[in-house]
Amino acid sequence: MNITLNGTLQDIAGPTLEDLLRETGQAGAKVATAVNETFVPAGQRADLVLQPGDRVEIVAPRQGG
């Protein structure tokens, strides 16, 4: 399934957001997620089934001013 992950088109297995995190090596990592510009809490990732064309953002803590 093709989705856009952090701005880059990717072919992923899915089907859930939690599966995607596992697939990208970020299961258990300190990250937050959004799909199609909507925040997805950590507790809802396993229930969120991704659709082709979805725009997924995975973010982590960073330096800021």
Added chain:
Amino acid sequence: MPTFYGTEFASRLMLGTAQYPSPAILADAFRRSGAGIATVSVRREADGGEAGQQFWSLIEGLGVALLPNTAGCHSVREAVTTAQMARELFGTPWIKLEVIGHADTLQPDPFGLVEAARILTEDGFQVFPYCTEDLVLCDRLLNAGCEVLMPWGAPIGTGLGLNNIYGLRSLRAHFAEVPLVIDAGLGLPSQAAHAMELGFDAVLLNTAVAKAGDPAAMAEAFAGAVSAGALAHQADPMPPRDMAAPSTPVLGKAFLE
């Protein structure tokens, strides 16, 4: 000392965590600044979560309160979603709300800012809005639920200091009970001292410290300036006047012509 959303801090400095030459220098700058609050952000993770975890470990070790930002957001939706992700990541309802309206000046979008502040406040956030010194805007932000205002001194990263002294004095006078923080544009400790002399509660710095030749020394310099300025404000400065007035008594001066 400044109190933000019910939490009192022993320092009038907030310090950003970006642009330091190294993590060790960042940590040293925080130690010497005495800052009680660190601003942080969320960004795309690209390497399996390693960079985020390393930064998280570093800031946890600072022992300061965290103020996540929505830096770089240009729309209400983007800012709200970023704030929600930041709340989960950092475990705090605090958010430094930035809704940028102009790409060159990084000037806040006042209309989007008020809308986002209202949405986030209703969602349980405690909002620190990065705003201008405009009185009407600040009034609307307070009505939207903000209990802190963070007007810029000058555009982010410029180091120009306090560009509109009249506007900032006016803001201080109109909102005497609201915590006010100069959020951006400071480059020198003297500018931070000036902000304190005007009665502001705190200043937020990043570039001025991180881009100094010796960030840790500059952090300490700002700490001293902020303390001096705040003490001067409490000491009730003399009003300026146009005409000279001798400080040494005229009476009793010898006539030596």
